[in-house]
Amino acid sequence: MKASSSDRLFLLGRRTALGGVAVLLLAAGFWSSWGTAQHVVLAKGREHGTLTVTRCSASSCTGSYDPDGPAGPRAGMTAERSVAVRKGERIPVVVKPDTHEVVRTGLGGQLHAWLPFGGALLLASPLIGAGLRMTRTAWVTGLAGLGVLVAVFLAL
Missing domain, CATH: 1.20.58 (Methane Monooxygenase Hydroxylase; Chain G, domain 1)
Structure with missing residues (x-):
């Protein structure tokens, strides 16, 4: 049995909608x-270093950041909270430009x-x-x- 043109149009519309979603x-x-x-x-050209986690809240962790190279450590850097991060842990990070936020590398x-x-x-x-x-x-x-x-x- 051949599909009618309205059936084909419906199938095309359904596929288009689901494909779009x-x-x-x-x-x-x-x-x-x-x-x-x-x-x-x-990460090439960005500031790399290590974050020592001092405290974690529900959404972020803060700590002191020790950059690779001659620059001195900075306090108050934040990273997105991850279940694997605990207080006192040192994690390798990269700094988001012009912020106090770091991202785990x-x-x-x-x-x-x-x-x-x-x-x-x-x-x-x-x-x-x-x-x-x-x-x-x-x-x-x-x-x-x-x-x-x-x-x-x-x-x-």
Whole structure:
């Protein structure tokens, strides 16, 4: 039985809408991650050093920052709170330009920065698989997102 033109139009509209939602999810996850990841990924030329955590609140940790090189230590630098950071711990960081904020570097920092994008990949996979009927792409997308989430859990 052939599909009528209204059925084909409905399917095209559904695929377009679900594809738009999936792209929006992925773009929002990437944009959310890039705000932090740019400082870790493009760290060349930025100020590097070590943060000694002195206190943590619900959303951030503060401590003294000891830069690599001849500059002296600075107090009052803040970093986004991570479950893996404890009082007294020393973590490698890079300073966000013109702020008192630092971002964790290394593998743990890179993975933590891309955590929102990993979640977006995982959330978009059912839309891609069920809505767009692209099952292989959905499996790859979902497994990539799950891989990022598991790697962050293991690294931090």
